[in-house]
Each structure stands twice: as structure tokens, then as C-alpha cells.
Amino acid sequence: MSKLIKIGTRGSKLALWQAYYVEELLQKNGLETEIVIIDTKGDQVLDVSISKIGSKGVFTQELEDQLSDGRIDIAVHSAKDMQSNLPEGFEIIAFTERETENDVIASSKKDISISDPSKPLVLGTSSTRRVATLKHFYPHVKTVEVRGNLQTRIRKMEEGLCDALLLAYAGVHRMGYDDMIVEKLKLEEFTPAVGQGSVAIEVSKNLNPETRNQIIAACNHPETEKKLRAERAYLRVLEGGCSIPVFALAKMDNEEISLKGGIVSLDGQKRISIEVKGSSEEPEAIGEKLAEEVFALGGKEILDQIKSTLNK
Numbered sequence: 001m002s003k004l005i006k007i008g009t010r011g012s013k014l015a016l017w018q019a020y021y022v023e024e025l026l027q028k029n030g031l032e033t034e035i036v037i038i039d040t041k042g043d044q045v046l047d048v049s050i051s052k053i054g055s056k057g058v059f060t061q062e063l064e065d066q067l068s069d070g071r072i073d074i075a076v077h078s079a080k081d082m083q084s085n086l087p088e089g090f091e092i093i094a095f096t097e098r099e100t101e102n103d104v105i106a107s108s109k110k111d112i113s114i115s116d117p118s119k120p121l122v123l124g125t126s127s128t129r130r131v132a133t134l135k136h137f138y139p140h141v142k143t144v145e146v147r148g149n150l151q152t153r154i155r156k157m158e159e160g161l162c163d164a165l166l167l168a169y170a171g172v173h174r175m176g177y178d179d180m181i182v183e184k185l186k187l188e189e190f191t192p193a194v195g196q197g198s199v200a201i202e203v204s205k206n207l208n209p210e211t212r213n214q215i216i217a218a219c220n221h222p223e224t225e226k227k228l229r230a231e232r233a234y235l236r237v238l239e240g241g242c243s244i245p246v247f248a249l250a251k252m253d254n255e256e257i258s259l260k261g262g263i264v265s266l267d268g269q270k271r272i273s274i275e276v277k278g279s280s281e282e283p284e285a286i287g288e289k290l291a292e293e294v295f296a297l298g299g300k301e302i303l304d305q306i307k308s309t310l311n312k
């Protein structure tokens with residue numbers, strides 16, 4: 001008999017969607033499940049920007065505490081929100097099949113365009129990558145910081161804080177707000193954050209091997225896993241979490257991975273974006289090669305400058 005799998009998740013609607021999605025994958029494979037909702041620091045502190053709370057583990061710490069003592073067996077997260085280096089004793093064992101990776105503009109208004117400088121536009125976002133990318137490609141667009149879950153952000157937009165929101169397609173789609181999408185942004189400009197669109201399953205390294213294998217068989221999407229390993233290796237070299245404006249997107253064709261990625265300075269002045277290729281047998285090596293080449297082109301200076309600004 002297989003054991004009951006306790007799925008730990010944050011309580012936001014998007015987090016719950018992810019938990020139910022994973023639950024369904026597990027149940028389809030004959031596993032029994034239970035969902036445990038856990039409150040995290042990132043959910044409680046809504047008035048301080050994430051980059052100021054300290055990016056490390058604001059959304060993951062409490063889930064890891066419960067993984068350690070066995071109150072939950074797996075923690076479900078947006079892959080994008082996972083630090084590139086997990087604390088000792090934890091590992092990601094599965095990445096679910098990736099959703100469309102693009103960023104999108106979502107609004108209740110219809111006449112929104114980011115490429116027409118004659119139309120003033122205020123976009124709500126709290127991502128340094130999105131703000132810096134806008135400054136680089138669309139300097140006429142103004143931004144305002146909007147935090148909170150998707151529902152809260154939409155409410156703030158409708159109250160007039162901004163004209164539209166800049167969000168991941170995956171989240172908007174999962175929450176059923178497709179009809180608010182006014183523009184799907186180009187991957188070449190708004191290259192997504194590492195991991196965007198996939199759901200990651202984190203466990204304690206003490207999880208019993210049989211359960212571990214059952215979870216992998218039920219939930220892991222091997223192509224997504226290889227792509228995200230390449231992307232995450234890039235992020236690991238840069239020691240960045242989701243608060244640093246770096247980006248990377250892997251594509252896989254047969255057994256070859258091409259990884260496009262780079263970094264953009266906070267003021268949008270400098271942006272490096274390149275592509276490297278390699279064998280999907282060694283995805284991490286591709287991510288490391290990307291980091292090396294980005295650094296060689298001046299990325300290290302941009303990164304150091306970003307880190308010193310964010311740590312002030």
C-alpha cells in the first residue's frame with residue numbers, strides 16, 4: 001500500500017491551483033493525497049517590496065520547516081519562486097510540464113499598447129526584471145509597484161493605481177483571467193524569469209525512496225526538468241533569486257538545448273542577452289556556460305551594481 005501524501009502549499013488562489021494540479025497528477029497515478037495550507041512570511045508582509053524583505057526563502061521557509069518534521073511530504077511552489085540554492089537537506093524532485101512562458105499585459109481596459117509612445121501608460125508590476133526591461137525597450141512607459149496576489153493586484157488596478165498589469169501568462173491563465181490579456185509580450189524582449197510557468201515539487205532528502213520515486217513518476221516532465229536545470233544553473237552562478245533582473249529561457253530540440261538569457265541593469269541602460277547551446281545530457285553545463293559568457297560581456301559589473309543597489 002502506498003502512503004498518504006501530504007501536499008504543503010501557500011494559501012493564495014494561485015498556490016492552491018498548483019497544489020490541486022499536483023494532487024490530480026498524484027491521484028491519477030493511484031496515490032492518496034491531502035492538502036495542508038501553510039502561511040508564509042511572504043504572504044503576511046504585503047507592504048514591503050520583496051527585494052527589501054530579503055529574497056531568500058520568504059515564501060519557502062515555513063514549508064521547509066514542515067517538510068523537515070514530516071508534517072508535509074511535499075511542498076508545491078511556482079518553480080520561478082524557488083531559490084537557485086536550496087537550504088541543506090532539501091531538493092526539488094519534479095518539475096511539472098511547463099505552461100506558455102511569456103509575460104503578458106492584462107487590463108480591464110482594451111485600448112492598451114506598450115509600443116505607442118503617444119499614449120501615456122502606467123503599468124503595475126513588482127518585478128525588477130519587468131521594470132528594467134520596460135526601461136530598456138519602452139522607456140516612455142511608467143511603472144508602479146503592485147504587490148499581493150493576483151486578485152489583489154487586479155483590484156488595485158481597477159481602483160485606478162495603474163492602467164494595466166505586467167504578469168506571467170501562466171498565472172493569469174490558471175486564475176481564469178484570459179479575457180483580460182491585451183498583449184502577449186515577445187520572448188526576445190521580455191525573456192521570462194528562470195522557471196516561469198512550471199510547478200516545482202520540493203521534498204526533504206529524508207523522504208523514503210519509494211514515495212520519492214512514485215512522486216517523480218507521477219509529476220515530473222522530463223523535458224521541462226532538463227530545461228529548468230539549465231536555467232537554474234545559470235541563476236545559481238549569479239546567486240540570484242527572483243528579485244534580481246536576470247532572465248533565461250531554454251528550448252529543447254531533440255537532444256539539444258538552446259538557452260537564451262542575460263541580465264539588465266536596474267535603470268534599463270545596459271542589457272546583455274545571448275544564446276548558448278549544448279547537449280540535454282548535461283543541462284547544468286549549459287547554464288554555467290551562459291553565465292560565463294554573460295560575465296565576459298560585462299554582466300559581472302551589472303550584477304555587482306544591482307546587488308549593491310538592492311542591498312542598500
Ligand SMILES: NCc1[nH]cc(CCC(=O)O)c1CC(=O)O
Pocket residue numbers: 078079080081166167168169170171172195196197198199242
Ligand atoms: N512572482 C510571483 C509569481 N510566481 C509565479 C507566478 C506566475 C506563475 C508562474 O510563472 O509559474 C507569479 C506571478 C507573476 O509573475 O505574474
